[in-house]
Amino acid sequence: MTQQTPPLGGGASGRSILSYMKWALVVTVLGLVLGAALGWQTTGTFGGMMSILFICAVLAVLEISLSFDNAIVNANKLKEMRPEWQHRFLTWGILIAVFGMRIVFPLLIVVVAAGIGPWQALVLAASQPEEYARIMHDAHLPIAAFGGTFLMMVGLSFFFDHEKDVHWVHWLERHMAKYATIRGVEVAVVLMFVIGFSRLLEGTERTVFFSAAIWGLMTFLLVEVLGGLLDSTQETLHGAARGGLGAFLYLEVLDASFSFDGVIGAFALSQNLFVIAIGLGIGAMYVRSMTIMLVENGTLAEYRFLEHGAFYAIIALSVVMFAQSLVHIPEVITGLGGAALIGVSLWSSIRWNRAEALHAS
Numbered sequence: 001m002t003q004q005t006p007p008l009g010g011g012a013s014g015r016s017i018l019s020y021m022k023w024a025l026v027v028t029v030l031g032l033v034l035g036a037a038l039g040w041q042t043t044g045t046f047g048g049m050m051s052i053l054f055i056c057a058v059l060a061v062l063e064i065s066l067s068f069d070n071a072i073v074n075a076n077k078l079k080e081m082r083p084e085w086q087h088r089f090l091t092w093g094i095l096i097a098v099f100g101m102r103i104v105f106p107l108l109i110v111v112v113a114a115g116i117g118p119w120q121a122l123v124l125a126a127s128q129p130e131e132y133a134r135i136m137h138d139a140h141l142p143i144a145a146f147g148g149t150f151l152m153m154v155g156l157s158f159f160f161d162h163e164k165d166v167h168w169v170h171w172l173e174r175h176m177a178k179y180a181t182i183r184g185v186e187v188a189v190v191l192m193f194v195i196g197f198s199r200l201l202e203g204t205e206r207t208v209f210f211s212a213a214i215w216g217l218m219t220f221l222l223v224e225v226l227g228g229l230l231d232s233t234q235e236t237l238h239g240a241a242r243g244g245l246g247a248f249l250y251l252e253v254l255d256a257s258f259s260f261d262g263v264i265g266a267f268a269l270s271q272n273l274f275v276i277a278i279g280l281g282i283g284a285m286y287v288r289s290m291t292i293m294l295v296e297n298g299t300l301a302e303y304r305f306l307e308h309g310a311f312y313a314i315i316a317l318s319v320v321m322f323a324q325s326l327v328h329i330p331e332v333i334t335g336l337g338g339a340a341l342i343g344v345s346l347w348s349s350i351r352w353n354r355a356e357a358l359h360a361s
Contacts, residue, residue: 020293024285031282032056038274055270059279064286069317069338071287072310073154074251075294081247086295089248093255094288101256102280106263106273109139125273132273141205141325142212148321149190149216154254155315156186158307168308168345190217197322209325223253304352309345313338 032053039052078086110121113135125132158164159173160180167173179185194213198206226246263280270276294300300307320334 017293020289020296021286022289024282024289027285028060028282031060031278035275035278038272038278042272052270052272052275055275056279056282059270059276060282060286063280063283068287068290069310069313069342070255071290071294072300072307072342073254073314074287074291075300076307076310077247077251077254078291078295079300082244085244085248089251090288090292093248093252094284096252096255102263102277102284103273105256106136106276109143110135113139129272142208144321144324145194145209145212146216146219148318149194149213150220150253150318151314151321152190152193152318153186153217153220155311155318156189158311160186166304166308168305168348173308187217187221193319193322197325200326205325219253223250302353303346303349305345305349306342307345309342312345313341316341 035053035056036049039049042052043049074089078089081089107118107121107125110116110124110132111118114121114124116124121132159176162177162180164173164177164180167177194210194217198210198213201209226249229246263276270279316337317334320329320337323329
């Protein structure tokens with residue numbers, strides 16, 4: 001029998017949405033103040049300051065729209081984690097998400113791509129934002145291949161599960177669950193996508209894409225293996241259920257994969273690393289708040305198809321990331337597409353709940 005982890009805070013407590021968003025709102029105010037100060041410092045004009053503020057706000061909305069499915073997937077994993085690791089993810093994890101992925105990660109890309117030190121990369125971001133943005137843009141191909149492969153494995157692993165008995169798109173998901181007994185079927189599907197897209201590229205781009213995609217696949221498999229080993233070790237040592245350090249590492253890599261597209265896409269709106277960090281950091285705080293709300297209120301159990309919509313959105317995002325190796329796809333399309341899938345799954349869940357209530361009465 002599977003041990004059920006109590007929700008964060010001991011269960012739903014009738015908290016309002018505003019109470020969940022308290023810290024996100026605090027970070028929003030602080031971020032916009034920093035954005036205004038940065039805008040005034042860099043432009044010296046009121047119009048320039050307002051322009052930076054607007055970009056920060058748009059980036060925050062972009063991050064929320066791109067990462068709402070991330071919040072649902074996080075909640076799905078968090079409900080299986082032990083309480084102490086839930087809180088560690090929502091404290092340490094948010095620091096890693098905001099500072100690691102939104103600041104350190106773009107710097108590391110430039111460090112590797114340009115062959116310079118971290119300090120030189122930071123100076124380049126501050127003094128030559130155009131050159132910094134160019135290097136980031138040139139690194140988009142391997143990032144898209146790596147992140148797209150990892151996310152496609154995450155999405156397909158949800159549907160290729162022989163124990164899965166709740167289906168939204170019934171005819172499709174029923175067959176996926178049926179064929180889940182074939183070992184490595186999701187890996188084969190992902191590799192077919194990787195080979196298909198790589199054949200549309202030429203020369204060094206094909207090699208870079210394929211190599212990065214294989215690393216994305218290997219990372220997913222290694223995280224799965226490492227997570228299982230860590231959690232089984234903790235279970236032996238502490239007699240506790242799965243859902244410790246291994247699950248924490250899985251969520252961190254997953255969050256990083258979700259962040260790839262948003263970080264790269266943000267350079268289409270601004271070439272200033274610090275403006276991007278402020279805007280995406282604000283959005284990341286709202287994703288954290290939504291994650292807590294979903295876990296505490298048991299929303300995923302109440303709306304039975306909501307997870308399905310999120311995982312379909314993940315698969316769609318992975319295909320979009322692959323496609324971006326060939327053509328530019330605006331981030332607004334990616335965000336709206338994912339939100340639409342989640343919205344339809346929510347509507348389907350509400351309809352199902354109403355039908356069940358009518359049947360029971």
